[in-house]
Amino acid sequence: MSDLPKTMTAVLQTGDGYSGTSEGPQIDDASKYLELAEIPVPTPGKGQVAIRVRMSSVNPSDLHFIKGEYGQPRVKGAPAGFEGCGDVVAAGEGAEGLVGQRVAFVVAMGGSGAWADYALTDAINCVPLRPDLRDEDGAAQIVNPMTAMAMVDIAKQAGESFVVSAASSQLGKLMVSLGWDLGLKPIAFVRREEAVAILKDKGAEEVFVTTDPEVAKKFAAASKALKPRVFLDAVSDQLSEQIFVAMPNGARWISYGKLDAELPKLTQMGQLIFMGKRIEGFWLTSWMRSTPPQDQMRVIGEVQARFVDGRWHTDVSSRLGLRDVVSQLAEALKNTDGKVMISP
Helix, strand or coil, X not given: CXXXXXXXXXXXXXCCECCCCCCCCXXXXXXXXXXXXXXXXXCCCCCEEEEEEEEEEECHHHHHHHCCCXXXXXXXXXXXXXXXXXXXXXXXXXXXXXXXXXXXXXXXXXXXXCCECEXXXXXXXXXXXXXXXXXXXXXXXXXXXXHHHHHHHHHHCCCXXXXXXXXXXXXXXXXXXXXXXXXXXXXXXXXXXXXXXXXXXXXXXXXXXXXXXXXXXXXXXXXXXXXXXXXXXXXXXXXXXXXXXXXXXXCEEXXXXXXCCCCCCCCCCXXXXXXXXXXXXXXXXXXXXXXXXXXXXXXXXXXXXHHHCCCCCCCEEEEEEHHHHHHHXXXXXXXCCCEEEEEC
């Protein structure tokens, strides 16, 4: 650490703990939750590494977290940002082998996050990157791609078709294209009519626009024909419940996000009893903890191969410098066709 600066620029959380609200990930003013500051460069302890950040990504989970609406509490004064890529520049005991490597990483919640010059994380949260992989793909290498691989694998085991909400998101597009590659028939839900052709091009069998007043009726007809038994849902609103109700026996509603603040009401409780349906959640952290290392390495290898050969691509809608995050993040997030990326 002797050759590293003593201080760094970081975007810090100004809130602490849970907010008690459930507004969703939308923000109108980042200064309500974040501030720019100079703080000490973090020092790695046993099993940890310090990473000079090249680029970090903005995910809905980041926005839920800084607002105090995530499943884990905020820590006031800690740098924000869950995911990024960079170069390992220092390591604690047991992690020395990563020094000098470019890695994708996620950080522990409440720790020294990715929206900073340097990040601190456990070595087990780092994935060495192929040299032919772009920083843009490396900075979004773990949260979305590994979630896509894990959840589509669940869908593949349940039948030939599955449903994806918020399908025009980066993660939604990854799941649709992966499903098509595996010979499945993805059914996509999007908010905008102009996204229909994009999802069709990526392999969606059917694409429904959520603002269509007939959307629930149209999906019910498609459900009878295609019999999807897994619903991968990032929205979790009342339309989600209608989709689930229209799905066949044994259907699983897997919620992995809450993009809409609306709280859905369950209208067909009997389906859980007599049709064997299930409602459950998915959290990548739990998947990583429960999946054997050899299976994780297989998934990581496949993910990186897909980005390098062009089957997958990280769409970037905006690029912000660290010093621009507080003032410009809310405006940048209005463009939902790609990810917001942050660079020191």
